[in-house]
Amino acid sequence: MTEQRRLIIHFVDGSKKLLEFPKQVTDDASMAARLKEALEARHLVIEADGALVVIPFENIRYLQAYPAPKKLPSYAIKGATFRD
DSSP states (O other): OOOOOEEEEEESSSSSEEEEEOOOSSSHHHHHHHHHHHHHHHHEEEEOOOOOOOOGGGGGEEEEEOOOSOOOOOOOOOOOOOOO
């Protein structure tokens, strides 16, 4: 069975989109390199439902990715819970 991943994109206008996709990489080093590349490119590139979607980071408030990667940057806060 393919491991599914979820990404919720929260836009600056208050809307959000849920994206479901299969696991893209098999190791933490590849994932870190791809994340760094995406952050430097300043846009999110997605192939979804046969279409190419490009979302500039300026339109994104924040991203939620599930499940969280096992390996995170040393400066990441771990084990947190949001409270309203």
